[in-house]
Amino acid sequence: MMPVKAVLPFYFGSPDKPLFGCHHEPRATLRTCAVVICQPIGHEYINCHRALRQLAVRLCDVGFPVFRFDYYGCGDSSGDAEEGRVSQWVEDSSTAISEAKRRTGLGQVCLVGLRLGGALSTMTSVQRDDVESLVLWDPVVNGKRYLEGLLRLRKEVLRLRPKPGRGRKPQSSMDVLGFPLSDFLRSELEKINLLAIGRKPAKNVLVIHSDQAGTNNSLEDHLVHTEARLQYQRLDAPPIWLPTSNGSLLVPNHVLQAVVSWTCRTHS
Amino acid sequence: MREEAVLFGEMKSLVGIVTDPSERRVNGHRPAVILLNPGMVHRVGPGGIYVKIARTLAAMGFVVLRFDFSGIGDSAVRHDNLPFDKSSVLETQAAMDFLQATRGLGHFILMGGCSGARISLQTACYDPRVVGALPINLPMPEDDDGNPDQPHGRAAYYYWRIATHNLNSWRKFVTGRADYRQILRTLQFQARCRLPSQRKASAESLKFEANMRLLVNRGVQLAFIYAADGSPSETLREAVNGAFKQPRTPGNVRIEIIPRTDHTFSSLSDQEQLLKTISKLIDAITAATSNAKSHQLSARLPRSVREKIQQYLERRRSLPQLPDTRLGSN
Numbered sequence: 001m002m003p004v005k006a007v008l009p010f011y012f013g014s015p016d017k018p019l020f021g022c023h024h025e026p027r028a029t030l031r032t033c034a035v036v037i038c039q040p041i042g043h044e045y046i047n048c049h050r051a052l053r054q055l056a057v058r059l060c061d062v063g064f065p066v067f068r069f070d071y072y073g074c075g076d077s078s079g080d081a082e083e084g085r086v087s088q089w090v091e092d093s094s095t096a097i098s099e100a101k102r103r104t105g106l107g108q109v110c111l112v113g114l115r116l117g118g119a120l121s122t123m124t125s126v127q128r129d130d131v132e133s134l135v136l137w138d139p140v141v142n143g144k145r146y147l148e149g150l151l152r153l154r155k156e157v158l159r160l161r162p163k164p165g166r167g168r169k170p171q172s173s174m175d176v177l178g179f180p181l182s183d184f185l186r187s188e189l190e191k192i193n194l195l196a197i198g199r200k201p202a203k204n205v206l207v208i209h210s211d212q213a214g215t216n217n218s219l220e221d222h223l224v225h226t227e228a229r230l231q232y233q234r235l236d237a238p239p240i241w242l243p244t245s246n247g248s249l250l251v252p253n254h255v256l257q258a259v260v261s262w263t264c265r266t267h268s
Numbered sequence: 269m270r271e272e273a274v275l276f277g278e279m280k281s282l283v284g285i286v287t288d289p290s291e292r293r294v295n296g297h298r299p300a301v302i303l304l305n306p307g308m309v310h311r312v313g314p315g316g317i318y319v320k321i322a323r324t325l326a327a328m329g330f331v332v333l334r335f336d337f338s339g340i341g342d343s344a345v346r347h348d349n350l351p352f353d354k355s356s357v358l359e360t361q362a363a364m365d366f367l368q369a370t371r372g373l374g375h376f377i378l379m380g381g382c383s384g385a386r387i388s389l390q391t392a393c394y395d396p397r398v399v400g401a402l403p404i405n406l407p408m409p410e411d412d413d414g415n416p417d418q419p420h421g422r423a424a425y426y427y428w429r430i431a432t433h434n435l436n437s438w439r440k441f442v443t444g445r446a447d448y449r450q451i452l453r454t455l456q457f458q459a460r461c462r463l464p465s466q467r468k469a470s471a472e473s474l475k476f477e478a479n480m481r482l483l484v485n486r487g488v489q490l491a492f493i494y495a496a497d498g499s500p501s502e503t504l505r506e507a508v509n510g511a512f513k514q515p516r517t518p519g520n521v522r523i524e525i526i527p528r529t530d531h532t533f534s535s536l537s538d539q540e541q542l543l544k545t546i547s548k549l550i551d552a553i554t555a556a557t558s559n560a561k562s563h564q565l566s567a568r569l570p571r572s573v574r575e576k577i578q579q580y581l582e583r584r585r586s587l588p589q590l591p592d593t594r595l596g597s598n
Contacts, residue, residue, distance in 0.1 A: 177314075
């Protein structure tokens with residue numbers, strides 16, 4: 001394996017809404033394609049950060065330049081969490097792709113999206129012509145179902161946390177584990193439906209399902225009709241985006257390996 | 269305010285974000301604040317709370333650095349065999365060196381949750397540049413029986429404050445589906461807590477007390493913050509008072525418990541309360557450190573550092589400013 005240079009953190013994008021990005025540069029670029037990782041949002045972003053950083057390092061080890069970034073109002077990017085918008089995040093993904101291409105000088109891009117990052121990367125891909133391949137890792141296919149999951153988790157968390165005291169006014173804004181879920185964001189999330197996407201998002205698509213509970217094959221069936229070259233893998237791994245009882249952050253080795261192997265084969 | 273992504277440390281492998289206050293809020297005499305990873309969570313903190321803390325404090329005029337220890341978040345792993353309790357102190361000192369070199373700041377307040385709380389105190393013991401520490405939910409050392417108090421404390425909190433008000437929990441209790449062993453252990457723990465003289469101090473507890481004496485005698489301002497959720501604040505108070513063999517907590521030690529919050533401040537209202545408490549305590553620490561003693565310290569800063577402060581203030585004036593649209597912005 002080739003040793004990698006240290007990661008380069010920086011801000012990019014428009015000066016009034018700077019986004020945070022991390023560029024992993026291999027010692028020698030062996031591939032014709034840059035990888036851009038689209039992360040989930042909210043508590044899922046926190047829980048998946050470690051695994052996605054590991055994924056970036058592994059892809060870099062095999063010669064891919066990799067770019068990770070935070071959406072506006074998320075992570076280290078500018079903006080408050082209350083300002084989160086799906087439309088903004090799709091725009092941010094597009095900005096990140098352009099930045100990755102500019103930095104590497106490569107013309108092709110592979111997008112890797114986890115959970116909501118999967119939905120956002122698909123929505124971004126259909127707007128562009130330079131996304132060669134797309135990895136969807138337990139993607140959010142239906143926004144309504146995703147929202148129901150968030151609200152279920154919220155209910156469970158509220159059950160276990162201290163109750164507000166008498167006379168204390170109830171919280172006006174809704175949140176899930178400290179991340180705000182505004183009415184506007186909820187309405188935008190509800191509209192997400194990857195099965196309504198008409199054109200193929202990329203030439204090559206890998207769909208990975210590790211979440212046994214949320215699995216159905218409707219996305220794969222739909223993508224086949226868009227004439228994308230599709231591969232589907234079902235892997236047994238824990239849902240790393242959910243909080244664990246002891247606060248540990250999980251890294252599912254074989255899922256990362258599957259993504260690296262497929263990306264290498266696709267861009268050999 | 270302005271945020272800058274930085275790389276620092278011996279190998280330039282530690283990743284951090286510096287939040288600088290806007291020009292009109294820059295005050296070279298204020299200590300800088302450094303946020304230390306809470307466990308394995310990267311520098312944004314659980315629920316993004318570190319970002320909110322950094323922006324709130326920058327709006328108050330503080331330079332804030334939040335960074336990842338090696339092997340956590342975006343920072344690369346170390347290639348030596350240094351254990352974490354040593355490497356984390358060295359890396360916190362590297363963070364101070366970085367701010368001293370780039371911002372000309374010579375005094376620091378360290379803040380962190382959980383393991384970050386422990387490292388803030390350890391570093392303060394080693395480095396005289398630390399004038400204050402704000403440990404959040406500091407885990408207390410185990411007693412001599414090897415029983416950490418915190419899990420029992422949390423269990424007690426859960427049983428008394430949540431389970432006793434929950435019909436399902438009672439149903440489990442009367443139908444034999446409850447964890448009776450755990451309930452018994454928790455009751456034993458509570459009984460033991462009422463008899464402090466029965467507790468045997470472990471080597472770790474004695475070390476903690478010695479460190480407390482060192483920091484208090486050096487005039488370091490200590491402000492401990494605990495969530496209400498099963499906090500070991502009483503154990504801490506006992507340890508601090510025990511260290512000085514007096515019933516009253518020393519003046520430069522503050523202990524704040526935030527009511528109706530959980531360990532990770534996992535709701536917006538918890539976060540709001542935490543930010544208010546931190547702002548209040550930081551103000552108190554800054555006021556205390558800007559007394560005569562700390563003026564003497566400032567005067568003792570080497571000329572090169574004072575020149576750096578001046579250069580930094582001048583450079584700040586020439587930097588383009590972003591609009592302050594964030595939480596608590598000025």
